Amino acid sequence: MIQMTLIQIDNYGPWTVTPKPRTESDLQILQAELFADVQRMVAAKKGLVFFTRFDNMLAITNGLDKEDHLRIQRSIRNRYPITISMGVGAAETPHEAQKLATIALQNAGGAQDGERKEILAIDSLIENPEDSFVQAAHIDINSVTETLTDIESAFDTSFIVNKAQHYLMTKLRKKGALLFFIGGDNFMSPCNGLSEDEIKEILIEIKEEIDIGFKAGIGRADNAEDAAYMADIGLEIIRDANNSKWIEIVEEL
């Protein structure tokens, strides 16, 4: 099972314009620092956070219990002008897990409900460590430096990367998987339950549809950190083989 946590800034939208619009650069710094800080705390227990929409972040939190979540909320409250609420869910697929997490939090009040503050809404936690399982695919675009970064304008490259993201999100979501942009030409897909063939097929389809070639290293472990690391090793194996494969699964080191 995979456990996912939704981290949501309480009543953030209204705060950003009260009493008048806050300086955009300050908000950008605040959001980036908050993401980095939550990442540090989740990573201390081998979880992994995705910036998602910044005011709403999704994290793989296998290995984090209730107290771990409460400590993160406390530390943010002590150091930021805002507070965060969280929802937690565990399920067989990442999409189902984050859905349970979202519903739990939504049931506790709306994102802009001025009364709701620092809620920790737990739908489910992985109680038995033996049930903990994360499958993560690290997907990147083949030869992006040669074909895009060093040739196209910076914005046009980002446009194509965003286009790739849109296609990946569309197809993976239908299969119960998630997809997050993690910088550069890199994407991470929590994808418990997806078979090698299903992932490969998605990459082949997109290649045919928009002519962007991907490769995917796939890692499996009982926590996000190790799964992501093995996915990286998988990518390295494909690179060493001159991108002659679409995917590579790594399950142990």
Next chain:
Amino acid sequence: MIQMTLIQIDNYGPWTVTPKPRTESDLQILQAELFADVQRMVAAKKGLVFFTRFDNMLAITNGLDKEDHLRIQRSIRNRYPITISMGVGAAETPHEAQKLATIALQNAGGAQDGERKEILAIDSLIENPEDSFVQAAHIDINSVTETLTDIESAFDTSFIVNKAQHYLMTKLRKKGALLFFIGGDNFMSPCNGLSEDEIKEILIEIKEEIDIGFKAGIGRADNAEDAAYMADIGLEIIRDANNSKWIEIVEEL
């Protein structure tokens, strides 16, 4: 004229996997901190940075001269395990400006050229303060909390926001404008040269195509900070009118 700077981490891809893949959470923290730090330094002169792809960031840098850019490179070199190169361009449209900035840097060496390090490649700078002009549109999705955040799962909301981004990017890019996601349901479009009608038309088209309703505050000033602030004021005016308008331009306070 608008001045744009491309900020590129030198030889980043290879560094992330040398001698073996670095822990993903560390890379995510590094990228977020780097963005926040460059933002602080650019914002000190009223510029604005967009995280873009994190290893490649685009910034509106009206008001920053050569020495300002060199100081940013120096400070990053002194505090990070990586260095950054930069390209700078000034033009009538944001797309042209970032293109000139990109070409200047590409001419100095590739992003993964091990020899290229801490290049400052200036195609053009705005020399006369009177030529400095930034038009920025702050675009958000109407009633996103009610229609998405509080109803859909967190990932599905992020999927729809990403879809909105893809459509906005596609249409704005054709007009010489840029589009960056700035968190939540918010986008910022540097759009010098675009008329009110052109922006409104794009929003109407997307509404018809994918049924996502937007509003846009548009600010105009001689620097990014003030333009973004006036764009925020524009958004507030539309909100106060119950989203009954598509756009609102603010040119002075």
Next chain:
Amino acid sequence: MIQMTLIQIDNYGPWTVTPKPRTESDLQILQAELFADVQRMVAAKKGLVFFTRFDNMLAITNGLDKEDHLRIQRSIRNRYPITISMGVGAAETPHEAQKLATIALQNAGGAQDGERKEILAIDSLIENPEDSFVQAAHIDINSVTETLTDIESAFDTSFIVNKAQHYLMTKLRKKGALLFFIGGDNFMSPCNGLSEDEIKEILIEIKEEIDIGFKAGIGRADNAEDAAYMADIGLEIIRDANNSKWIEIVEEL
């Protein structure tokens, strides 16, 4: 037993002036960020770091094992231009613990030995959780705002606080305790083995010698975080009694 870790930047002095002196503000930011980051990682396991000399930091690390230390080193290596070495020691008194930690690291090479890098030199770790014990005194100056901050110049106040630190360090060190400045008019003394009377006597002596009045909350727990928290509660109890007591011990909540 108390476990202490010495965290030392490798070959830092030479680095700060190579190839020429680095900008002082950058070094100050680097040092503060490094302290904050190591603090975050040590605090994730309920330890506590003192900035000490910034390039050499001492931490109470009861609860952190070898892997925890290695993870901190890895994360710093991945995000900073410098690396850190560490020594770890456990003993009955804090002074003895940090001495064992220091000797272990010194034996592995000098602080400016260009060859020594990312050493983790463990003299001893607390193996049995039942042996883990931290006594910490949170000491502050009575009525500092009224008698100093709001009356004296800011530098003169800092001069007196530093003088207080010098006297506290001198006396506590002779008893096997340590003393760290933690901001404002606050000091933290890891002081396993010191009796109530010994601490009280030290405060009385300094009052007589330089006419600075202190109070001390003393906390006892199996980790630094809880001990520090109970020390804070002790301080609150004394404040509620109008500083009519010198010390207050809190052992459980």
Next chain:
Amino acid sequence: MIQMTLIQIDNYGPWTVTPKPRTESDLQILQAELFADVQRMVAAKKGLVFFTRFDNMLAITNGLDKEDHLRIQRSIRNRYPITISMGVGAAETPHEAQKLATIALQNAGGAQDGERKEILAIDSLIENPEDSFVQAAHIDINSVTETLTDIESAFDTSFIVNKAQHYLMTKLRKKGALLFFIGGDNFMSPCNGLSEDEIKEILIEIKEEIDIGFKAGIGRADNAEDAAYMADIGLEIIRDANNSKWIEIVEEL
């Protein structure tokens, strides 16, 4: 003239224990981040901040005007759970300048006055750039690595460094100069008005009194950044001469 700014967290003491004592590690991170952030913003204009007591920081702010100060306050308000007030003073000596800054702020309300918030109390600013002058001495302990760091325990070394600080503060303060610890075995003394002989004499006296040998590079410029850099160059010159001199003045590069 030298311009100094006192940066004071509003009502910080009470905040740290409301509604109950906040976790010490969080406070340490908050203080270090706040210092690093204020440093970044002051350094953008070639000023320099000293952490001082963390809740009260002193900065050399030659080159920063009223708007620069207001922007720092705004950015902190937007990103921290606390706000800062400031006092600013300009005078012939650093001690006088910080005293004027302190008095201006004290007159606006006490540090723990719940009503006082985000005050900017300006006693005086350097209006004419030609009046701007900073003399800064970078003082370090001779051969600290060989005689202390690599031989003594980490705490005992920090004790000796603190003792050195106490002696330096005592003597420099009497001459109208200031003294701040900047990490390692390094101190920075803003010392406008002090002659070479006066500084040298102080170092000789301390050597005789407590047998700690120092050297001092002294820089002179119209801003803190350049003065500090020239002081560093002065130190390098002395090191190259095997510490055979007490002081070295550098006025231009």
